[in-house]
Amino acid sequence: MSFSSNDVLGHQVGPDAPEVRDMCIRTDRVLGQLLGAIEAEAGAGNYVVVLTSDHGVAPIPEELTKRGVPAGRFSASEVRRTIETALSEKYGAAQWVLANADLSPYLDHELLRAKHIALTDAVETAAEAVRKLPYIFRVYTSTQLEHENLAGDPIGTLMQRGFYPERAGDLFIVQKPYWIASKDGTTHGTPFSYDTHVPVIFYGRGIRAGRYDENIRVADIAPTLAALLGVNEPSGSVGRVLPVIEK
Ligand SMILES: [Zn+2]
Known part of the structure; x- marks a missing residue:
């Protein structure tokens, strides 16, 4: 129940x-x-x-900042825009992100194939751009979660347990502690x-x-x-x- x-x-x-x-x-x-x-x-x-x-x-992030704990809010659409900009700068203007399931974006694999761009190259480019955002803690790629031994990385281990290759996105983005992707209230999922x-x-x-x-x-x-x-x-x-x- x-x-x-x-x-x-x-x-x-x-x-x-x-x-x-x-x-x-x-x-x-x-x-x-x-x-x-x-x-x-x-x-x-x-x-x-x-x-x-x-x-x-x-x-609530505002309660935490009142107590001097680093915390804040950010928008998932800014993360998406960061990826679109990085890919457009490298490969030319297009809509590269098909969808964004929470903080797990799906790149347009067909478009990448049509333009003869290696998926791993595009994913690395996107990951590098997102890592530069000030509220981002870690960015994992689907290749990393599928093939790498992350036993020495407790956060990576948790991400790996939730990874389902057949339906997963291309990037797995973890924000810094106490940062939440919403304008009000609070949430969970980190x-x-x-x-x-x-x-x-x-x-x-x-x-x-x-x-x-x-x-x-x-x-x-x-x-x-x-x-x-x-x-x-x-x-x-x-x-x-x-x-x-x-x-
Ligand atoms: Zn809930």
């Missing part, structure tokens, strides 16, 4: 607003009702629940800790009480539940069984 009201509200007012605190209190009450209903159906302590989140969120650090709570039958601070992954939930149920973990599982099961 997904409780998505926190997300909708959080985008508008940011995580530090009193409205979000109020929403958390209300969500907690709804969860209490849900657990009460499960308990009535299954019997006290005769069930397991896992609570987590699909992402975190960045604070590989930084404020976006990727989420709670994971196991509760119920067979769960060992405790508090754990080590780094785990949301992907660890499925194999842990499988172990608890005494069944094989899902075939595509990449997680590990967490030490939360009573012996």
Whole structure:
């Protein structure tokens, strides 16, 4: 089950607003009702629940700059214009970018082929131009994510996990921490800790009480539940069984 009201509200007012605190209190009450209903159906302590989140969120940039933390806003269309300008200067005026999925632009491969321009050359030219923008942290190319070993680069590793070659764009642009590509409110989607650090709570039958601070992954939930149920973990599982099961 997904409780998505926190997300909708959080985008508008940011995580530090009193409205979000109020929403958390209300969500907690709804969860209490849900657990009460499960308990009535299954019997006290005769069930397991896992609570987590699909992402975190960045604070509102203006709140951060007030506290002296570097942060700001930029526009994805400026990033796109930067690429168009760099490619037009090098190869001649044309519309080189077909679409921009968030910060992952798709270059016009047919146009590049027609003009006998190597895709890797165009992608490198675009990447170099974007890297010069003051709010950009890293730019990865599809070739890099597909073929390079990025094990020594934690940000690159996260980008690689989200990379799907058949549908992916040509560039993968990461802005500096606390920079967001919108005129108001806030959002999520970066590989930084404020976006990727989420709670994971196991509760119920067979769960060992405790508090754990080590780094785990949301992907660890499925194999842990499988172990608890005494069944094989899902075939595509990449997680590990967490030490939360009573012996
Ligand atoms: Zn959201």
